[in-house]
Amino acid sequence: MTDAAYLLVHGDREYLLEPGEEFGTDLGVLEIPDDVAGGDEIETHLGTVFEVRELRGPDLFNHLERTGAPMMPRDVGLVMGHTGVSGGDRVLDAGTGTGILSAYLGRAGAEVTTYEVDPEFADVARRNMETAGVADRVEVRTGDLSEELDALADDAEPFDVLTLDTGDAPDIVARAPELLVSGGYLAVYSPFVEGTREAVMAAREAGFEGVDTFETIQREMDYSDRGSRPSTAGVGHTGYLVFARAP
Ligand SMILES: C[S@@+](CC[C@H](N)C(=O)[O-])C[C@H]1O[C@@H](n2cnc3c(N)ncnc32)[C@H](O)[C@@H]1O
Incomplete structure (x- = not known):
């Protein structure tokens, strides 16, 4: 398989994002590092923490x-x-x-x-x-x-x-x-x-x-x-x- 996107999760919010991508949410901007991995936590610039998950079929x-x-x-x-x-x-x-x-x-x-x-x-x-x-x-x-x-x-x-x-x-x-x-x-x-x-x-x-x-x-x-x-x-x-x- 090639590199897949990752699921960024906070409560019931879920975003599918690629390594290196920057994404604006009302909880702040998410910057996804190139070496992101499942299990990481990423904080928006306003301090909200998102969990990083590996992509699965239902996603x-x-x-x-x-x-x-x-x-x-x-x-x-x-x-x-x-x-x-x-x-x-x-x-x-x-x-x-x-x-x-x-x-x-x-x-x-x-x-x-x-x-x-x-x-x-x-x-x-x-x-x-x-x-x-x-x-x-x-x-x-x-x-x-x-x-x-x-x-x-x-x-x-x-x-x-x-x-x-x-x-x-x-x-x-x-x-x-x-x-x-x-x-x-x-x-x-x-x-x-x-x-x-x-x-x-x-x-x-x-x-x-x-x-x-x-x-x-x-x-x-x-x-x-x-x-x-x-x-x-x-x-x-x-x-x-x-x-x-x-x-
Ligand atoms: C219901 S969708 C298929 C959904 C797909 N199985 C999925 O899981 O996402 C049907 C698609 O078939 C395309 N299509 C219809 N007849 C076709 C044909 N003879 N050859 C190729 N594509 C066709 C349509 O344009 C449409 O995008």
Whole structure:
């Protein structure tokens, strides 16, 4: 990994800052030394002390600059759990969006090639990969993955995992066996059931095995003096994930 940013914490305030950066807050100016390390304490010029923390995955979700709707940690967890992605795996991803999924995969040790069709989003994602310390493992390519399939199938070494979070995922799934090693995994995220069904049908048609779909619902627990129960704040649906294994 390359040098990542650090999290500066005081109470419920959190700032993601780079070594050498100067940052003004209403509690004073923070000057981050070049040799800053996790566990340090840095005082603003007005005397407020901030704790320095090493960056972790959820900090990326909370603090990276957002463009395309980022994947939530619960969905990232399912992708990692159901594909078993790990150090050294080659992952093909689209669309990059904010780059949350790509950054998590890179921090887990995978070599990620990710496509983003919007050039401005791609620029932001490249900066986000620097901040996350994975610019050497996550290559953000500007382009429409569906237009790169021929070139990738002809020239690229096959990938271990393909992750898709785009509206046109079903079209890409149809070509996915040409991109993946036999036994490699496909993971498709869709916020809607219609796109999910299309992805499942495309995966079956393309000969994928073990095509499974999971809806992601997460219930947060509330604890009060009266008792403990799931939060009444909402159902907590984020979307659907389709997993399948390449023939
Ligand atoms: C929901 S966001 C992806 C979020 C990302 N998974 C994350 O964790 O931050 C979808 C992104 O895909 C991009 N996109 C849509 N279709 C694409 C395609 N065929 N090729 C490349 N990027 C695409 C969009 O511009 C958008 O930024």
